[in-house]
Amino acid sequence: MEKMSDKAEPAPTASAKPTVRTISRLAGVSPSTVSRALKGDPRISEKTRAVVTALAAEHGYTPNAMARGLVTRTSGVVGIVLGDMKNPFYAELFESLHERLAAIGKYPMLLHVGGETLDSEGIKPIQQYQMDGCIIAAARLSSKAAATCATNQLPMVMINRVARIHSCTVSCDNYAGGVMAGELLIGAKHQRIAFIAGREDTSTSEDRESGLRRALRKAALDLVGWSRGHYTYEGGFAAAEELLATSRPDAIFAANDIMALGAIDAIYKRGLRIPDDISVIGFDDIRQARWRHYELTTIAQPVEAMITRALALLVERMENPDLSGESISIQGEVRLRKSARLPVELSAD
Amino acid sequence: MEKMSDKAEPAPTASAKPTVRTISRLAGVSPSTVSRALKGDPRISEKTRAVVTALAAEHGYTPNAMARGLVTRTSGVVGIVLGDMKNPFYAELFESLHERLAAIGKYPMLLHVGGETLDSEGIKPIQQYQMDGCIIAAARLSSKAAATCATNQLPMVMINRVARIHSCTVSCDNYAGGVMAGELLIGAKHQRIAFIAGREDTSTSEDRESGLRRALRKAALDLVGWSRGHYTYEGGFAAAEELLATSRPDAIFAANDIMALGAIDAIYKRGLRIPDDISVIGFDDIRQARWRHYELTTIAQPVEAMITRALALLVERMENPDLSGESISIQGEVRLRKSARLPVELSAD
DNA sequence: GAAAATTGTGCAATCGTGTGCGCTACGAGT
DNA sequence: ACTCGTAGCGCACACGATTGCACAATTTTC
Numbered sequence: 001m002e003k004m005s006d007k008a009e010p011a012p013t014a015s016a017k018p019t020v021r022t023i024s025r026l027a028g029v030s031p032s033t034v035s036r037a038l039k040g041d042p043r044i045s046e047k048t049r050a051v052v053t054a055l056a057a058e059h060g061y062t063p064n065a066m067a068r069g070l071v072t073r074t075s076g077v078v079g080i081v082l083g084d085m086k087n088p089f090y091a092e093l094f095e096s097l098h099e100r101l102a103a104i105g106k107y108p109m110l111l112h113v114g115g116e117t118l119d120s121e122g123i124k125p126i127q128q129y130q131m132d133g134c135i136i137a138a139a140r141l142s143s144k145a146a147a148t149c150a151t152n153q154l155p156m157v158m159i160n161r162v163a164r165i166h167s168c169t170v171s172c173d174n175y176a177g178g179v180m181a182g183e184l185l186i187g188a189k190h191q192r193i194a195f196i197a198g199r200e201d202t203s204t205s206e207d208r209e210s211g212l213r214r215a216l217r218k219a220a221l222d223l224v225g226w227s228r229g230h231y232t233y234e235g236g237f238a239a240a241e242e243l244l245a246t247s248r249p250d251a252i253f254a255a256n257d258i259m260a261l262g263a264i265d266a267i268y269k270r271g272l273r274i275p276d277d278i279s280v281i282g283f284d285d286i287r288q289a290r291w292r293h294y295e296l297t298t299i300a301q302p303v304e305a306m307i308t309r310a311l312a313l314l315v316e317r318m319e320n321p322d323l324s325g326e327s328i329s330i331q332g333e334v335r336l337r338k339s340a341r342l343p344v345e346l347s348a349d
Numbered sequence: 350m351e352k353m354s355d356k357a358e359p360a361p362t363a364s365a366k367p368t369v370r371t372i373s374r375l376a377g378v379s380p381s382t383v384s385r386a387l388k389g390d391p392r393i394s395e396k397t398r399a400v401v402t403a404l405a406a407e408h409g410y411t412p413n414a415m416a417r418g419l420v421t422r423t424s425g426v427v428g429i430v431l432g433d434m435k436n437p438f439y440a441e442l443f444e445s446l447h448e449r450l451a452a453i454g455k456y457p458m459l460l461h462v463g464g465e466t467l468d469s470e471g472i473k474p475i476q477q478y479q480m481d482g483c484i485i486a487a488a489r490l491s492s493k494a495a496a497t498c499a500t501n502q503l504p505m506v507m508i509n510r511v512a513r514i515h516s517c518t519v520s521c522d523n524y525a526g527g528v529m530a531g532e533l534l535i536g537a538k539h540q541r542i543a544f545i546a547g548r549e550d551t552s553t554s555e556d557r558e559s560g561l562r563r564a565l566r567k568a569a570l571d572l573v574g575w576s577r578g579h580y581t582y583e584g585g586f587a588a589a590e591e592l593l594a595t596s597r598p599d600a601i602f603a604a605n606d607i608m609a610l611g612a613i614d615a616i617y618k619r620g621l622r623i624p625d626d627i628s629v630i631g632f633d634d635i636r637q638a639r640w641r642h643y644e645l646t647t648i649a650q651p652v653e654a655m656i657t658r659a660l661a662l663l664v665e666r667m668e669n670p671d672l673s674g675e676s677i678s679i680q681g682e683v684r685l686r687k688s689a690r691l692p693v694e695l696s697a698d
Numbered sequence: 699g700a701a702a703a704t705t706g707t708g709c710a711a712t713c714g715t716g717t718g719c720g721c722t723a724c725g726a727g728t
Numbered sequence: 729a730c731t732c733g734t735a736g737c738g739c740a741c742a743c744g745a746t747t748g749c750a751c752a753a754t755t756t757t758c
Contacts, residue, residue, distance in 0.1 A: 017476075019744055030708045035746060045706060060500075065477040066415040066424060067744035070713045075415060077458070086636060091440035098459050107474050109426070109458050110447050125456050127366075128414040233640060265641040287435060291582060292614040293642050368714055379738045384716060394736060416714035419743045 018061040026059075027051050038063070075130045078106045078314070081145050082113040083138035083160075087231060087258055088286045089301075093137055093159070096307050104315065106132065112145070123148045133314045135159060139202040139231070155317035157310045160301075162203040162327070168317070169327040170310040174204050174283075177299040177332040178211020178253075181281045184297070184334065185251045186219045187343030190279060194225030194249035196239045196259050202231075205255040208283055212253055225249050229259035236262030244270050250278055251340070257282035257289045260296055264339060279340035283332075295338035302330050367410040375408075376400050387412070424479045427455045427663070430494050431462040432487035432509070436580060436607055437635045438650075442486055442508070445656050453664065455481065461494070472497045482663045484508060488551040488580065504666035506659045509650075511552040511676065517666070518676040519659040523553050523632075526648040526681040527560020527602075530630045533646070533683065534600045535568045536692025539628060543574030543598035545588045545608050551580075554604040557632060561602055574598050578608035585611030593619050599627055600689070606631035606638045609645055613688060628689035638686070646689035648681040655679055 024031045029048060037044045037052040055061075069075040078101055083090045101108050109129065112122045126134065126148050133155040136145060146167065149156040157168040185193055195212055198205035216222060225247030229235035236259025243249055244266065252267075254260035260282030267278050274280060282289060285300035309328050317323050336342065373380045378397060386393045386401040404410075418424040427450055432439045450457050458478065461471045475483065475497050483498050486508040495516065498505040506517040534542055544561055547554030565571060574596030576588035585608025592598055593616065601616075603609035609631030616627050623629060631638060634649035658677050666672050685691065 020746095021744080031745075032709080032747075033707055036707090039746095043706060048706080060476075062473055062477050063746095064419075064479065064744050065474070066418040066479060067713090068746070069415040070413075070419060070715095070744080071746045073713080085440045085444040086437075088435075088437060088440070091434045091437070095434040095462050098462055102471065107458050107460075107478075109456055111456075113444050113447055122451065124411055125414070127409075128411050129456075130413065130415060233636070237641065261640070269641060287582070288637065291610070292586070292618060369716095370714080380715075381717075381739080382737060385737090388716090392736065397736085412716095413714050416743090417716075419714080419745090420716045422743080 018056075018059040020061075020063065022059065023052060023055050023061050026055050035063070069130060073130060074132050074318075076106055077109050077129050077131050079111045079126055079129075079131045079134040080108045081111050081134070081136040081138055083140070084231070085113050087256070088288060089256070089258075089284045090137060092286065093303055093307070096303060097135065097137070100307055100311055104311065108135075119144075126154060127152055132318050133157070135310060135314065136161070139204045140199060153321055155314055155321060157314045157317075159306055159310050160204060162207070167325045168310075168313045169325075170306050170313065171204075171327075171329050172299075172301040172306065172332045173329040174207035174332075175211040175214075177283060178208040178213075179215045180211075180299055180332070180334055181208075181253045181283070182212040182215025184281065184340065184343060185253065185279060186215060186221070187345065188251075188279060188341040189344065190251035190341070191221065192224040192248060192250045193221065194227070194243045194247055194252050195223055196227055196229040196236055196243070196252060196254040196263060198229065198231040198255040198259070200228070205231075208253075208255050229254060229262065231256055231259060233258050233262040235259060237266045239263065240266035241270075244272075251280070252278060253281045253283075255283055257284040257286045257296060257298055260298065260339075261288060261294055264294055264296070274339055275341045281340050285335055289335075289337070297337045297340035298335050299332040300335050301332055305330050367405075367408040369410075369412065371408065372401060372404050372410050375404050384412075418479055422479060423481050423667075425455055426458050426478050426480050428460045428475055428478075428480045428483040429457045430460050430483070430485040430487055432489070433580070434462050436605070437637060438605070438607075438633045439486060441635065442652055442656070445652060446484065446486070449656055449660055453660065457484075468493075475503060476501055481667050482506070484659060484663065485510070488553045489548060502670055504663055504670060506663045506666075508655055508659050509553060511556070511678075516674045517659075517662045518674075519655050519662065520553070520676075520678050521648075521650040521655065521681045522678040523556035524560040524563075526632060527557040527562075528564045529560075529648055529681070529683055530557075530602045530632070531561040531564025533630065533689065533692060534602065534628060535564060535570070536694065537600075537628060537690040538693060539600035539690070540570065541573040541597060541599045542570065543576070543592045543596055543601050544572055545576055545578040545585055545592070545601060545603040545612060547578065547580040547604040547608070549577070554580075557602075557604050578603060578611065580605055580608060582607050582611040584608060586615045588612065589615035590619075593621075600629070601627060602630045602632075604632055606633040606635045606645060606647055609647065609688075610637060610643055613643055613645070623688055624690045630689050632681075634684055638684075644687035646686045647684050649684050650681055651679050 020031045020034050024034045034052050037049040065076060082094055085091055098108055111125060123145055134149050135157050137159040139161055159170050162169055162171055195209055225243040227239035227242050229239040236254055240263035252263050254263055260280050264274060264280050267274055272278055282296050282298040285298045289296035289298050313326060369380045369383050373383045383401050386398040414425060431443055434440055447457050460474060472494055482504040484506050485494060488510055508519050511518055511520055544558055574592040576591050578584035578588040585603055589612035601612050603612055609629050613623060613629050616623055621627055631645050631647040634647045638645035638647050662675060
């Protein structure tokens with residue numbers, strides 16, 4: 001028996017890793033009291049709480065997240081799936097997302113990034129790490145990730161994508177944004193309007209296009225050109241070159257900013273002036289849209305608002321997993337810059 | 350006693366979460382056998398291993414990472430501290446980093462992003478989640494993160510920053526890169542060379558400047574202008590405006606690409622031609638440097654190689670924490686584009 | 699002044715997995 | 729026939745924290 005009696009202090013090295021037991025011994029209380037004291041349980045007296053928190057601070061003790069996660073069954077980790085990071089829109093979104101998650105004590109674990117679909121390796125961590133939730137910010141959904149979330153009953157919110165399956169969604173009102181862009185161009189008396197689409201099978205691109213077409217139809221116009229730009233600068237550049245060569249548009253609406261910037265450079269390459277010869281409108285309002293060479297008129301996505309709502313939905317569902325799916329769409333906002341002619345009623349000012 | 354005898358099957362809902370015990374019961378073996386079978390322990394016969402792996406696959410069983418982490422004391426999580434994501438360089442780097450980590454079965458958890466220093470909340474997860482390692486990719490080091498890694502004996506590698514403290518570092522050879530840029534400009538017969546610096550207290554900016562000065566000195570020249578651009582587009586723009594107004598340079602070397610792009614737009618704003626009136630050279634080779642309007646001549650950072658070496662260092666130190674610090678610096682590569690005049694010996698071709 | 703209510707703590711089980719050590723069974727060696 | 733070696737597997741504990749319940753100490757109540 002005495003062999004086991006005090007295995008208590010085997011450590012000559014002062015403090016390997018302080019555990020709850022380390023603190024409890026120093027404070028002369030039980031581990032449970034330490035645990036409760038640190039998380040603000042009201043049953044613990046202020047006196048002992050003070051002692052415990054002081055000791056914890058002194059020794060740099062923080063509860064081990066894995067041990068806690070094992071028993072509470074929540075890890076504090078939120079999985080993130082991101083669209084292409086080469087698009088600054090997602091990079092900026094991710095930065096905000098990280099800050100807002102940190103504010104509610106959650107940490108983001110990047111599961112996947114890039115447009116391609118997710119292999120089964122990529123989604124393993126969702127169950128391995130008992131994630132509390134998952135945020136998918138990508139125009140194209142890897143349906144596998146969504147399925148994994150669903151079978152694991154994991155709260156999931158998609159940003160910037162309208163769901164085909166039953167779940168939570170926060171996005172910019174892409175249709176309305178498309179209408180705005182269309183009305184802006186029509187208001188500036190453009191007649192020959194062309195569209196540059198994003199990647200195939202993305203609801204964002206499709207909805208923005210529908211909105212544009214709606215506005216055109218209302219003005220008894222039709223698209224004079226359509227090309228695909230794959231949501232990249234190079235794609236937008238090539239698409240614009242094609243449009244310029246074939247359909248001679250006097251205005252181009254690109255489904256996102258990166259493509260619009262490519263289109264602008266293609267237009268300049270052809271020796272045309274912006275906006276005198278051609279107007280260009282984008283969608284997103286990334287930082288580069290403000291660069292002096294571009295001064296891109298665009299429909300700004302309300303990124304901060306979208307994140308706010310997405311996290312609210314996620315938190316609700318972490319507390320009550322039985323809540324049903326909900327879709328939120330937030331209006332974008334026109335940012336008038338110099339890449340598009342102003343509507344006549346405004347330019348009168 | 351019979352109350353506890355078989356608490357075994359309380360679940361009418363078929364499979365809540367399969368655990369090692371679920372599989373072990375189905376296979377008719379002990380949990381330890383399941384554990385060993387799945388991780389390839391040679392002591393388990395091929396027959397039982399086949400049974401176990403089949404059952405695991407059928408029920409979608411994967412070991413719980415938290416429980417495993419608790420006992421093995423390794424979480425499979427690597428902490429990431431990133432510089433400003435508004436700089437596309439870091440966004441691109443992060444994307445690669447994620448892929449390479451996934452390939453070795455590690456997952457990235459973003460601890461902090463952005464230039465500001467880390468508060469103590471931000472570094473908590475390092476010890477909470479028992480991270481296996483930490484990668485700091487930022488020009489400015491939050492020394493707090495480094496200190497936390499050091500006291501926790503956590504393997505840490507810094508990318509793109511030369512350490513002041515004893516640790517591992519992988520970076521581009523910024524000094525040599527500065528020399529290259531200088532020689533390029535001097536070879537093109539530039540006489541009035543100015544420099545746009547990054548943020549204060551960043552070794553990257555300082556080393557690139559030193560290299561430039563070295564090349565100039567060798568040619569008996571001196572800098573005609575110096576301004577700070579804070580590693581942003583707007584900063585580079587403003588810095589260039591100041592330089593143009595005061596020191597009339599015929600070439601500008603900016604400490605990174607984003608500032609160089611801002612400088613280019615400032616130069617055009619003033620009605621000057623590039624490279625006829627002024628050459629511009631950047632550093633990094635971000636995607637935007639290839640955009641048609643800019644065609645930026647720059648020193649490319651070998652991002653993939655840097656990540657390869659950084660992960661190698663990290664993995665070594667995860668296996669053997671006592672290895673000492675090591676610094677690796679990799680040569681950058683000149684990318685000749687159109688924003689800078691070619692050296693005479695090249696333009697003769 | 700005894701019983702009851704209240705307050706503050708400790709005990710012990712639990713989460714799911716990994717691992718040192720011991721046990722069984724089987725074939726071989728003498 | 730007895731021992732020995734080996735292959736294959738299970739027992740039981742550890743990892744570090746949380747939490748329901750029991751319990752001791754103190755105060756309140758009649």
